[in-house]
Amino acid sequence: MNNKINLITPPDRLYNNNYSFLLIYPSTIVKEQFNNIISDDDRALNVHLYEVEHDEHDPDWLLGLAKQADIVIIDIDNCPSNIASLASYFIANTNTYWLTNGEQMWYNKISPNRIYNLDSIVGGTIEKE
Numbered sequence: 001m002n003n004k005i006n007l008i009t010p011p012d013r014l015y016n017n018n019y020s021f022l023l024i025y026p027s028t029i030v031k032e033q034f035n036n037i038i039s040d041d042d043r044a045l046n047v048h049l050y051e052v053e054h055d056e057h058d059p060d061w062l063l064g065l066a067k068q069a070d071i072v073i074i075d076i077d078n079c080p081s082n083i084a085s086l087a088s089y090f091i092a093n094t095n096t097y098w099l100t101n102g103e104q105m106w107y108n109k110i111s112p113n114r115i116y117n118l119d120s121i122v123g124g125t126i127e128k129e
Contacts, residue, residue, distance in 0.1 A: 003038070003039075003041055003042050003043060003044065003045065004044040004045070005038060005044075005045050005046075005047055006018065006044075006045070006046045006047065007047050007049060008046055008047065008048045008049070009048070009049050009050070009052075010050065010052060010056075010058040010061040010062070011058055011061055013061075014046055016044075016046070018043070018044045018045055018046045019043055019044075019045055019046070019070050020045070020046035020047070020048065020068065020069045020070050020071075021034075021038075021045065021046070021047050021048065021069060021070065021071050021072075021073065022048040022050065022065045022066060022068075022069035022071070022072045022073070023047065023048070023049050023050065023051075023073050023075075024050045024051075024062070024072065024073065024074040024075065024079065024083065024090070025050065025051050025074070025075050025078040025079045025080075025083065026049075026051070026073065026075050026078065027075050027077075027078045029117075030073070030075050030078075030099065030117075030118060033117060033118035033119070034047075034073070034118055037118055046069075048065050048069060050062050050065070050083075054080060057082065057083075059086075062083075062086075063086075063089075066089075066090055066093060066095075066096070067093070069095065070095060071095055071096075071097065072090060072093065072095055072096040072097070073096075073097050073098070073099070073115075073118070074087060074090050074091070074096060074097075074098045074099070075098075075099050075100075076098055076099065076100040076102070077099070077100050077101055077102070091111045091113070092111065094111075094113075096111065096113060097113045097114075097115045098111070098113060098114055098115070099114070099115055099116065099117075100114070
């Protein structure tokens with residue numbers, strides 16, 4: 001593969017036409033699955049990663065990127081409480097796919113984009129199961 005991957009973290013921004021992902025507090029397993037998926041992609045990609053320390057939160061960066069990214073993946077169970085409280089905002093966007101082990105989630109009423117792993121991501125799009 002001859003792909004170029006730009007890893008971008010707050011407060012940095014990169015303005016180009018690359019296909020872009022925003023990962024919000026991905027677990028180690030989600031990161032591994034994501035790396036496997038993008039290793040087969042030959043496009044230039046922007047990967048925005050939001051997993052900052054508690055006192056370094058940048059909500060403007062995060063909220064702006066949620067609208068800008070082609071695909072947003074939020075691992076709700078891994079988010080600190082202040083970011084988890086924004087989960088319904090992210091989930092209401094059609095470009096957001098979300099993971100949780102929680103069973104009694106009202107988020108299913110907001111969005112059908114719940115995924116259980118990243119196996120359903122193919123070529124930067126989500127395959128519906």
